[in-house]
Amino acid sequence: MPIDHTSGSLPRVAVLLATHNGRRWLPEQLESVLAQEGVEVEVFARDDASTDGTAEWLSEQAANEPRLTVIASDGASGSAAANFYRLIQLAPADREYYAFSDQDDIWVPTKLASHVRLSTQLAADGVSSNVTSFTSDGERSLVKKDFPQRRFDYLLESPGPGSTFLMSRRLVALARDYLDAPRSEAPPQYHDWLLYVLARAHGWTWHIDSVPTVDYRQHDSNVMGANVGARSAFSRLALVREQWHRGQARLLTRVALSVADDRHRPELERMLHLVENTNLRSRCALARRAQQLRRRPRDQWIIALLISTGVW
Template identity: 35%
Template sequence: MRTQLTQQHGAHDTSLPRVAILMCTYNGAAYLSEQLDSFSAQTFPNWVLYVSDDASTDDTNRILAEYQARWGKDRMVIFNGPCNGFAENFISLVQRTEIEADYFAFSDQDDVWFRDKLERSVARLDPLGESAPALYCSRTRLVDAKLNVIGISPLFRKPPSFRNALVQSLAGANTMLINQSARDLLMRLPHKPSLIVHDWLTYLLVTGCGGYVFYDSDPTLYYRQHGGNLIGANASTRDRLLRLRKMLTGRFIVWNDANVSILRGMEQSLTDECRMLLDHFDNGRRSGFFQRVSTFKKAGFYRQTLRGNMSLVLAVCLRKV
């Protein structure tokens, strides 16, 4: 384990691990400054912010330029994004070879981090070393556009695993920190992969390749819920009904097709057990009713909540996985 993490260290202290904060922006001027200020307030100081902007037309680039002038170009680096959606923007950012760090923290443009977010997440992963992929994620405190607390993301009590990852994304990318070994897996993705969301894919790869996942039951940030969210928290009854509707229309089939395609392309990196589970999942979802139900039951795929598992059973029965 590296030197104990403390607030007394200065920025870019070589005794501390290096953290790259990876943030993609697009017309995020309304809330961007509050997020950037929360980076400045971190108790863990040894970080550099890398931003990939997808040709914003509001004041996003002006705000970024102002903070870069204030912090210095060694503290914030700005790139032009590929302008093909947030998932591709993120993957293009994480795959930039000029970004070097020990850990990589994913960030949204409209959240507000708790002051100890980086310190807590690095402290969890640092004792594990670099021998295997490792991922930290957490719950979030849900807030409205004005940062008034309106709830908390669901508490997941079951262990993270590939059996869970094949049918559910555990946590939002905005809470995640990964080590270099996990980043290496994302570096090996094909050019412009047909992925749905990068947090789910990261969870799949880390668990599938024999890595470690630490799920923190304590929130690490304020997750702003507003009209401009591309992906919300799915915490309300309305959100759950919307997800059920998407499942019934076959949306999950498309998502799973994309995930399976990527996993098949990286099959040699999966553990033997996870290759077997991927076969059960992929073959089972395309089998007849009785074989499909039997395969999913024997393989032990699960979601984190009773309601989630009930919807999984329904999806399997209706052949919507």
Template identity: 30%
Template sequence: MIVDVIVATYNGEKYIKEQLTSILNQSYKDIQVLVRDDGSTDNTKKIILELQKTDSRLKFIEDELCPNGVGENFKRLFKKCTSEFVFIADQDDVWDVNKIEVLLTFAKKHFSEDLPCIAYAPGQVVDQNLKSSQNRLTNDSIKIRSLEDMILMNGGIQGCAMVVNRILYETALRNEFFWYMHDQVLSLYAVCFGKIFFYDKPLFKYRQHQSNVLGFNSNTFISRIKKYFSFNRNSFLVNQYSDELFKNFWLCEKSALSYGCKKIFTSYFSSVQNKSKFFFFVINYNVCIRKRISTSVIKMLLTKYIIEQKN
């Protein structure tokens, strides 16, 4: 079975060769690696084209579309996919040699053929030189179990950690709206229409460096609470991209949603303009941040806006 691996790049010349090499050297050999660049101004494209000459499984996707951010870049890659399973890769990580083999076996065991599914594994957090001093993992347990877990997350399952099935990516592509972050879109579709599974052993090195689009957030509970006490006059609970995603998703998919998901979305939309109403929404549906309702309540009390205000 051929498995697709998709890699969205942008100014990644420093690490892209090492990452692509780690993917091409996987113990599972039946792969097609699709790479698309989003307008790099460095040598990223040149490095990819040189590597493509050495391995026919690597395909560089070129088109006339304008650069439009990482989420849209991955969406365009998904439109090129044909495999039953698709792995997502960041441009700067390094995969363990058995990542595809292990996570694919896990996915085949747990996925339902008729449900959109995600399986993901944690990464070992390392510095730019792939060194780890504290043996930290990106996750130690499943991050999203229900729609309520996503309301205040401002994100989703880490894309570079996941494998998805065909029914998930085809379902997510059936409506044309803007993808700010691909992993958030995929997580929303999986949690509303399918299932998410967690493999509890690390399968890649998650590199942290100054150019990360979104880095690893290792803040402790106490440090996050201290941050909320800064009383930033523009502080918010839900960023504008998450709110826009919820609106677009609702407009496109409301007729297909379960009764429970419909109730959550209608309650969310009816309460976001009033902090008191939103407080009761959070309590009533047990909307947590990092599995803690207390964190949600404290952050809600200390932030000024529910939805991020546009400048």
């Protein structure tokens, strides 16, 4: 459960920073993390085979900043998610809270403290939020993620960018147990999906806050951008047509089943049957559940159409 800090001690947050060729933006990101107010911050960074001097810069900073620890790389991970997964496995297991940090954003100074407060007040093991995307041209816009949560939205979408996440110790422990367990298939391709699925399927509370806490930098090297505009829509549709998204939904449903209690298991087993079968009867049954699968009303209509026509 989230920890009560009425005694006056500052909450201790371990920030897991994954880097890869981010030297250009990393100083501004790290500065905003270390400047967090009302919490005790420790940063654990792991570089993933950068070639632009990122690893060397991190080592130089760690030599003069006791709150920054560089975790030695044990080989290239191959993706941002895999890097975050290694951080979950390698970072100290005894911190009160954990947060993910990208290498190119800017955090609002009260980000962590406000999310710790929400975690305590709402007994939430996970907190995320809206973000404000911005470009090098100075264009800023709200990226809204706080639509009301649905019964099975965690099988098809995350609760916002992973860079907004605050997670309890027991949630990160659950993720570590999942990652450490021998298995035949790779974990989900996005780390934020995994943490959200584990929390929700386990029956724990996750809160998506309306207040933006991250300035979310948009650039050509984004692994996952703000998902707005025609270009992003076409990219997502291509993934849907290639059955990539359905494949991830199957995997996430199996992850959910691995931690679900007896009360939720029958319903999840039914969902797994529906996402694993593409016959007309299964498509119609799954399409009828579209309101349970996505948070935003527009997305519910879209996913219902894609499922019923066999595109998804």
